[in-house]
Each structure stands twice: as structure tokens, then as C-alpha cells.
């Protein structure tokens with residue numbers, strides 16, 4: 263089946279819209295490098311667009327009505343936005359879902375050590391990565407440190423031009439004869455992904471005049487003392503953030519590439535950035551819900567955490583947060599009953615959005631050409647995902663796929679269908695199978711990505727634009 267390249271279809275006006283969207287998307291990526299940062303930015307944008315927190319509405323005792331816009335946040339890592347529709351929620355909602363966690367390195371709970379007068383932070387990687395891709399590149403530290411008294415310290419080092427960066431070292435090629443013989447999986451091992459954060463010993467502050475020969479000797483001794491480099495790092499952490507070594511125990515520090523989202527290609531047709539899986543779908547879903555007024559059905563944009571490690575935990579899709587929030591929302595609209603909630607969920611339709619593997623001519627052997635996702639061919643739909651005979655997959659009903667096709671054609675959205683690579687070559691899953699448990703109609707959709715899960719991933723601006731158009735059409739029509 264022939265798929266047209268979306269670039270050929272654009273008017274000047276559309277190209278302007280496409281570039282503007284890509285610019286806002288890059289800005290979102292630059293401030294949203296962790297799930298917490300994405301939630302903060304989403305809430306900021308939502309409030310700017312007239313959304314109020316569901317908690318505020320509950321506290322005021324007000325009854326929600328058609329056209330009201332509310333959001334709910336779960337533990338600063340998961341957020342749901344709603345636009346109340348004309349019909350009761352029992353009729354079902356229109357849900358756009360995506361995830362905002364991305365592969366990265368996480369700092370361990372007892373991370374700081376010194377070896378040979380070099381200070382390191384020990385890490386444990388998060389999500390599926392090719393470990394050898396994460397060495398020798400500038401990295402930034404993002405996250406929170408929560409002290410025993412509950413004080414939360416926000417950390418972000420490595421993003422401003424004047425900030426220092428950190429990195430994981432690799433063996434020089436001159437000495438790498440043995441290393442180069444290893445399997446790629448073992449070239450860099452998990453425990454080697456330690457961040458070099460310092461190399462200068464601690465030195466007591468003294469004024470020049472008072473520095474006697476004896477002081478100089480004492481300083482030299484101290485510098486040579488065990489763990490003086492680590493001590494210096496701790497002094498810097500105390501000075502900059504007022505935190506102690508023990509505070510790492512209750513910290514969430516995420517190590518991400520210290521690089522900004524950039525236009526990519528001499529023709530500027532692509533975006534290169536960290537964390538596009540799955541913020542490309544999250545951001546376009548967010549813009550879609552912001553762009554629509556109240557519809558017949560209640561609209562929802564759900565951005566979740568922990569997809570990369572199986573949607574587990576209180577902030578992953580498997581948690582009851584979404585169901586509980588819909589119950590609260592229905593109650594706030596005077597529409598709650600257990601049965602009405604069940605109906606609202608089972609009668610809903612959803613686009614579970616996540617990135618697809620873009621066809622890569624340099625690795626053609628891993629794809630089946632007819633059923634691959636291509637740059638510039640629009641929003642990707644996966645009837646099913648999974649691996650080895652569709653195991654772990656959601657399988658969207660043919661009836662639902664037909665309705666989606668009709669809706670996209672009506673709104674002139676470029677779309678394509680794909681599988682993740684050749685049969686039996688690999689696979690992957692998303693959050694679709696979880697919401698499908700409610701009995702709702704759900705299909706995997708998303709944007710094609712090159713270098714998925716690498717420190718820097720690449721998408722096509724045309725696909726970003728078509729994703730936004732497709733999500734908006736879904737909220738209006740599905």
C-alpha cells in the first residue's frame with residue numbers, strides 16, 4: 263500500500279504552524295528532562311490555559327460543568343487533564359495517554375565514593391539502554407533531595423552554559439584491544455556506569471597571613487588524607503544545597519544528557535533531543551487537549567511515569583490513580599456511582615501513544631518494509647505490539663481501527679501502520695494493555711523515532727505535526 267510523504271502536502275501556512283509547534287516542543291524538552299519536570303511544566307502550561315486543580319475544585323465544593331478544565335497530579339510524576347464534555351461521563355471519555363519517563367542513569371542511594379583521588383557517584387540505569395552509548399558524553403544531574411525534615415531541594419546541574427557537567431569515562435582506544443573483542447552488551451557493564459564528579463582534594467580555608475609553615479604541613483597532610491576528594495564534593499554539596507551525605511538516601515537524582523533539543527538535518531526536517539520517547543507523544547497530546555473546546559464527550563490527556571520499567575508502582579499506569587481520579591471527577595460533577603464509573607471507563611476510547619521504531623535504511627535487515635514506520639509518513643498506529651507471537655500485546659479491535667481510519671481521513675491526518683521490527687527480532691509494549699483491562703477501545707499510536715533509547719533520539723517534524731493533528735481530531739471526533 264502506498265503512503266504519501268506528508269511534507270509534499272503542506273501549504274505555507276501549515277509549514278509555519280509545523281515550525282512553531284516544533285519550537286514549542288523543543289522548549290518543552292529542554293525544561294522537561296525528568297518525569298517530575300514534565301509534570302511541573304505541564305501544570306504550568308495547563309494553568310496558563312485556564313485549568314484548575316481538581317483538589318482546588320473539591321475543596322471549594324463547586325460542581326463541575328460542561329467546559330470546565332481540571333487537572334490532577336499524582337506524586338509529582340503523573341498528571342491527568344480533563345475538559346468536561348456535554349454528555350455525562352458515563353457515556354465514555356476520549357483519552358490521550360502517553361508516558362513522560364525516559365531511559366537514563368539513576369544515582370544509587372549510597373552513591374558517593376573515592377578511588378585513587380577521584381570522586382564518583384554510583385548509578386543504576388533505568389529502562390532499556392545500550393550502556394556503551396552513555397559514556398564520554400556530557401551529562402547533567404536533575405532531581406530532588408528530600409531531607410529528614412521534609413525540605414525538598416531541587417537539583418539541576420549541567421544545563422546552563424556556565425554549569426559544570428559530569429560524565430562516565432571509557433577506556434582509550436590505544437589500550438582497548440581486549441575490550442573491543444567483547445560483545446556490545448559487555449563492552450560497558452552496569453557497574454561501570456559511575457559518574458566522575460571530582461578530582462580535587464578538600465582544603466581548609468585559611469588567610470594567607472596566618473598560614474604558618476606548620477599550617478602548610480597540616481594542609482598537605484589533609485590533602486593526602488583518605489577521601490579528601492570525596493570530602494571536597496561533600497563540602498560543595500553542603501555549600502550549594504545544604505545537604506549531607508546521608509541525604510542521598512532520600513534523593514531521586516536522574517542523570518541525563520546535558521544537551522539541548524536541536525533542529526536536525528541540513529534541511530531542518532528533524533528534531534534531535536534526549537527523551538523524545540515518549541515526550542514527543544506526551545507534548546503533542548498536551549497541545550491537542552489545549553486546542554479543543556468542550557466536546558460532546560469528556561476529553562482527557564493522561565501522562566504517566568514508569569512505562570520504561572513496566573508501568574509499575576504508584577505512578578505507573580498499573581496504579582489506581584487514573585480510576586480514582588475519574589471517580590473524584592465524576593463526583594465533583596455530581597455524576598458518581600460505582601456503576602457510572604465502570605461505564606465511563608468501559609465506554610471510553612483511547613489512543614495509547616508511544617514512539618515507534620522508525621525504518622532505518624542502514625539497518626534494513628531488522629525491518630519488514632511493508633509494515634514499518636517511516637519518517638514523514640505521519641502518525642503511526644500499531645494494531646498490536648508485544649513480541650514472539652504478539653505476547654504481552656494489546657490488540658485493537660478491527661472495528662475500532664476502521665473508525666480511527668475514517669476519522670483520520672476526514673481530518674486529513676497523514677497516518678501509517680507498523681509493527682516493531684521483523685517478526686521474532688525483538689519487541690516491546692506500552693500502556694495500552696492496561697487501560698484495555700477496563701474494556702475500553704484502545705489502540706497504540708505514536709511517532710516514529712530513530713536511535714530510540716539512545717542519549718539523543720531523532721524524530722521528523724512532519725510526524726510531530728501529524729501527531730498533534732491526529733490527537734486533536736481524535737478528541738473532536740472519536
Ligand code: MN
Nearest residue numbers: 539540616617
Ligand atoms: Mn515509550
Ligand code: MN
Nearest residue numbers: 539540570715
Ligand atoms: Mn521506551
